[in-house]
Amino acid sequence: MQLFKKATTSLLIASLTFTSPVMATSYSDLPEIGTAAAGTLTVEKEIEYGDAYMRMLRGSQPIVNDPVLSEYISSLGASLVANANDVKTPFEFFLIRNRDINAFAFFGGHVALHTGLFLHAQSESELASVVAHEIAHLTQRHLARAMEERAKQTPLTMAALVGSLMLAIAAPQAGIAAAQATTAASIQSQINYTRSNEKEADRIGLETLSRSGFDVNAMPIFFTRMADQYRFASKPPQFLLTHPLPDSRITDSRSRAQQYPQRTVPLSPEYHLARARVIARFAGIDSAAAIDWFDRQLKKASPARAQSLNYGKALVYIDSRQFDKAGKLLAPLYKAQPNNRFYLDAMTDLDVAQKHYDAALKRLDKALASQPNNAVLLLNRDYVLVKAGRYDEAIKGLVRVTHRFPANTNGWSLLQEAYDSEGIRHGALAAQAELYALQGRWHKAINNYTQASQLVELGSLDQARYDARIDQLRVQEARFAELQR
Structure with a gap:
C-alpha cells in the first residue's frame, strides 16, 4: 500500500504503529516488585506520560506509517516481549524515518527504531538484539529510576524532570540544557548512571534474546561492527552518543553471550523483505542508486536472499512507474507465496498504479478469506x-478498521479521503479530528468535531456522537495539560 509511505511529522524524547500494543502473556500475573522509583512515578503515570509523548512524536517526527513494516516490527517486538521478565505495561513498536543509526524507548512501553538500523543490521538477530536492549530499559524502569536520582539534585517539577530526562537520553546536550539547575557533579552522576543502565540492559536483553530463539552472539557482533566503523569518526551516529560502546561493554556482552547455549539461527525471510522495503522506499536514495545496490547484492546472494532483493527492485520499479519490470519480478514471488503480505501489498501497489482494481480486490479477498482480521489486508482492500x-464501500470498511485500530493513522487518513471524495464534509472533519488527536493537537480536534456537529441534523445520532467525542477530547486535553505542569 503505497499511499502512506510518506511520513507524518514537539519534542524528541527518550533515547537509546498502527497495531495494538503488545503485552507479555504473563502480564496479569506479575507482582508489583517495586523499585527505587515506585514512590516517585507509578506505572500508571508512566503510561500517561508515554501516551502524551507518543502524541507529540506523531506530530513532530517522520514516523513511518507503512502497514507492512509496522506489522513486521510489532511482530518482532511481540516475540521478545513474550519472553521478557517484569513486563508491567503494554508495548508499542514503531519506525522513524531517519538514516542515523538509533533506537530509543520511553515511558509506557514505547520503542522506536530508526530506519537506519535496517541499513546496518545484517540479520534479524542483530536487529532483535537492539530491540531486546530497549525492552530491558523499560522493564527495569531505567527512566523512572533516573528521574528519582535527578529529583535529589534539582528542584524541577515532575513534568520538567520527565521532559529533561527524556531529552537527555535522546540528545544528551539538549537534555542538559533543558535542566537549568543541573551542576557539573550531577551531570557526571547522570552519565555514570546511564552507563550502568546500559550494561544492565545488555545483560537482561541477552537473556530475552536467548529465550526468544535468536542468536545471542548477534549483540556483541553488532556492537563490535558499530565501534570499529565509527572509532575514528569526527561525528559518530546518534546510537553511539546515546549508547556509549566502550571496550569493556563490548567485552562484557561477548563474554555473557558465550554463557548461553549456542545455536544456528536460519535466515529470516521476513527481516530481509523488511530491509529491502526500507532500502527501496525509506532510505532517501534515488531509484537508480537503489537498483544499483540491489543488483550488486544479487551477484553474491543466496537463492533465499535473492527473493528479498528482487522484491526490493520491484518496489523501486513500481515507484518509478516501470510496471512491466516490476511485474516480471513480483509475479513469481507472489505465485510461490500467495499469502505473503509483503508480496500482496506490492501487488496491490502495482495493480492500483495500473488501475487494475478488480484484480487487486480479487487477490485481497482471497487472502482475507483465511486472514479476515489482518490489518494489512483490510487497509489494502479499502485503499x-x-x-x-x-x-461508499470504502467508508463502511474503514469505519470498522478505525474502530478496531483507533491509533492507525492510515485508516483515518483513508477515511478522510473517502468522505471528502463522497462529499460528506462532516465525516471528513471527524476523521481529520482523530488524526489531530493522535498528535495531541486537541484544540484542532475539538474545533473539527464542533464544525462536524454543526453540519449534521439537529438531534441526530451523528450529532450526539460528535458531541460525546468533544467531551472526551476535552477530558484528554485537560489530562495532557496537567502532565505539563
Whole structure:
C-alpha cells in the first residue's frame, strides 16, 4: 500500500504503529516488585506520560506509517516481549524515518527504531538484539529510576524532570540544557548512571534474546561492527552518543553471550523483505542508486536472499512507474507465496498504479478469506476501493478498521479521503479530528468535531456522537495539560 509511505511529522524524547500494543502473556500475573522509583512515578503515570509523548512524536517526527513494516516490527517486538521478565505495561513498536543509526524507548512501553538500523543490521538477530536492549530499559524502569536520582539534585517539577530526562537520553546536550539547575557533579552522576543502565540492559536483553530463539552472539557482533566503523569518526551516529560502546561493554556482552547455549539461527525471510522495503522506499536514495545496490547484492546472494532483493527492485520499479519490470519480478514471488503480505501489498501497489482494481480486490479477498482480521489486508482492500472511486464501500470498511485500530493513522487518513471524495464534509472533519488527536493537537480536534456537529441534523445520532467525542477530547486535553505542569 503505497499511499502512506510518506511520513507524518514537539519534542524528541527518550533515547537509546498502527497495531495494538503488545503485552507479555504473563502480564496479569506479575507482582508489583517495586523499585527505587515506585514512590516517585507509578506505572500508571508512566503510561500517561508515554501516551502524551507518543502524541507529540506523531506530530513532530517522520514516523513511518507503512502497514507492512509496522506489522513486521510489532511482530518482532511481540516475540521478545513474550519472553521478557517484569513486563508491567503494554508495548508499542514503531519506525522513524531517519538514516542515523538509533533506537530509543520511553515511558509506557514505547520503542522506536530508526530506519537506519535496517541499513546496518545484517540479520534479524542483530536487529532483535537492539530491540531486546530497549525492552530491558523499560522493564527495569531505567527512566523512572533516573528521574528519582535527578529529583535529589534539582528542584524541577515532575513534568520538567520527565521532559529533561527524556531529552537527555535522546540528545544528551539538549537534555542538559533543558535542566537549568543541573551542576557539573550531577551531570557526571547522570552519565555514570546511564552507563550502568546500559550494561544492565545488555545483560537482561541477552537473556530475552536467548529465550526468544535468536542468536545471542548477534549483540556483541553488532556492537563490535558499530565501534570499529565509527572509532575514528569526527561525528559518530546518534546510537553511539546515546549508547556509549566502550571496550569493556563490548567485552562484557561477548563474554555473557558465550554463557548461553549456542545455536544456528536460519535466515529470516521476513527481516530481509523488511530491509529491502526500507532500502527501496525509506532510505532517501534515488531509484537508480537503489537498483544499483540491489543488483550488486544479487551477484553474491543466496537463492533465499535473492527473493528479498528482487522484491526490493520491484518496489523501486513500481515507484518509478516501470510496471512491466516490476511485474516480471513480483509475479513469481507472489505465485510461490500467495499469502505473503509483503508480496500482496506490492501487488496491490502495482495493480492500483495500473488501475487494475478488480484484480487487486480479487487477490485481497482471497487472502482475507483465511486472514479476515489482518490489518494489512483490510487497509489494502479499502485503499483499492478508495482509488477505484467506490467510496461508499470504502467508508463502511474503514469505519470498522478505525474502530478496531483507533491509533492507525492510515485508516483515518483513508477515511478522510473517502468522505471528502463522497462529499460528506462532516465525516471528513471527524476523521481529520482523530488524526489531530493522535498528535495531541486537541484544540484542532475539538474545533473539527464542533464544525462536524454543526453540519449534521439537529438531534441526530451523528450529532450526539460528535458531541460525546468533544467531551472526551476535552477530558484528554485537560489530562495532557496537567502532565505539563
